[in-house]
Amino acid sequence: MEYVACSPLNLSTSQPTRTITIGNVRRLEKDYGKTVEKMTNPKIVAIMPAYNASKTLEQTFREIPPDSVHECIVVDDFSADSTVEVARKLGLRVFLHRENQGYGGNQKTCYVEALKTGADIVVMLHPDYQYDPKKIPDLVRPIVEDRADLVLGSRMAYAIVGGMPFYKRLCNRFLTWCENKVFGLQLSEYHTGFRAFRRSLLESTPFLLNSNDFIFDQEIVAQAVWFGARLEEISVPHRYFPEASTIGFGRSLRYGFGVLGLLATFLLNRKGLVTSRMFRPLHHAYAEVAESPSTPGPAS
Ligand SMILES: Nc1nc2c(ncn2[C@@H]2O[C@H](COP(=O)(O)OP(=O)(O)O)[C@@H](O)[C@H]2O)c(=O)[nH]1
Numbered sequence: 179m180e181y182v183a184c185s186p187l188n189l190s191t192s193q194p195t196r197t198i199t200i201g202n203v204r205r206l207e208k209d210y211g212k213t214v215e216k217m218t219n220p221k222i223v224a225i226m227p228a229y230n231a232s233k234t235l236e237q238t239f240r241e242i243p244p245d246s247v248h249e250c251i252v253v254d255d256f257s258a259d260s261t262v263e264v265a266r267k268l269g270l271r272v273f274l275h276r277e278n279q280g281y282g283g284n285q286k287t288c289y290v291e292a293l294k295t296g297a298d299i300v301v302m303l304h305p306d307y308q309y310d311p312k313k314i315p316d317l318v319r320p321i322v323e324d325r326a327d328l329v330l331g332s333r334m335a336y337a338i339v340g341g342m343p344f345y346k347r348l349c350n351r352f353l354t355w356c357e358n359k360v361f362g363l364q365l366s367e368y369h370t371g372f373r374a375f376r377r378s379l380l381e382s383t384p385f386l387l388n389s390n391d392f393i394f395d396q397e398i399v400a401q402a403v404w405f406g407a408r409l410e411e412i413s414v415p416h417r418y419f420p421e422a423s424t425i426g427f428g429r430s431l432r433y434g435f436g437v438l439g440l441l442a443t444f445l446l447n448r449k450g451l452v453t454s455r456m457f458r459p460l461h462h463a464y465a466e467v468a469e470s471p472s473t474p475g476p477a478s
């Protein structure tokens with residue numbers, strides 16, 4: 179019997195992938211990488227996971243440089259304000275959750291819908307006007323030039339100017355230090371809401387298994403590292419004001435412990451002591467059984 183690798187989401191337009199083993203870490207070897215170097219005219223789709231973003235959505239959207247994205251998708255997580263009306267007025271494509279799912283749940287819908295549009299690169303931008311949308315061309319460049327699969331917009335170079343609260347700066351630096359140690363990278367922050375993903379990374383990552391809460395952001399980074407994705411970062415100016423930051427001390431603390439738990443899980447997987455489903459590439463989950471010429475068709 180013959181099996182054809184495919185994405186369980188059945189969204190795949192890329193070539194099949196296969197895994198090779200480097201140390202204890204399974205790495206995705208991208209067959210398409212042999213032919214594709216620099217993307218020519220990639221389709222770039224911006225997604226905005228929105229929750230009570232009516233006051234900031236328009237300003238965020240208006241500062242996206244013209245021609246830097248082909249389409250903009252807003253997913254509203256059952257906001258209590260007029261986020262949907264504002265998004266519709268701006269002519270954006272809008273999806274509305276019928277009930278509040280959480281920040282991670284919101285991103286799941288965003289990525290599924292962005293992939294359905296045929297996006298080559300998906301940019302996540304928080305609609306709370308915290309990050310500078312004018313940086314989108316810089317954010318996607320490492321992917322377009324085939325140097326990266328995931329690019330993070332780091333706030334740390336502007337952390338003080340941008341007004342990041344002291345305790346967030348401290349926790350951010352500590353968690354980033356831990357993540358750098360575990361992932362073997364040297365990034366300046368992992369906790370940003372301004373990111374760009376290569377399509378094939380989203381297609382091979384089982385992100386639908388991740389949490390619906392804020393830890394989703396780190397789970398998808400851990401999966402990217404596990405699958406051998408290339409990560410890069412750029413510095414991005416940002417600002418803190420009441421609407422741009424709603425997460426208080428309690429939720430931040432829970433998030434911090436969640437990150438440490440995730441890193442422990444990552445290490446246990448690397449040592450082979452546990453096998454988490456979140457670290458199994460999608461095309462391992464199932465495959466299409468090719469039709470055999472001798473197979474009788476349905477009785478007529
Ligand atoms: N879907 C969803 N998004 C949320 C919720 N709470 C906050 N957010 C969004 O999560 C993102 C990050 O939250 P934010 O308070 O800006 O965090 P900070 O900027 O890192 O302090 C923002 O885009 C918020 O709109 C929630 O309960 N559900």
Ligand SMILES: [Mg+2]
Nearest residue numbers: 306308422423
């Ligand atoms: Mg924010």
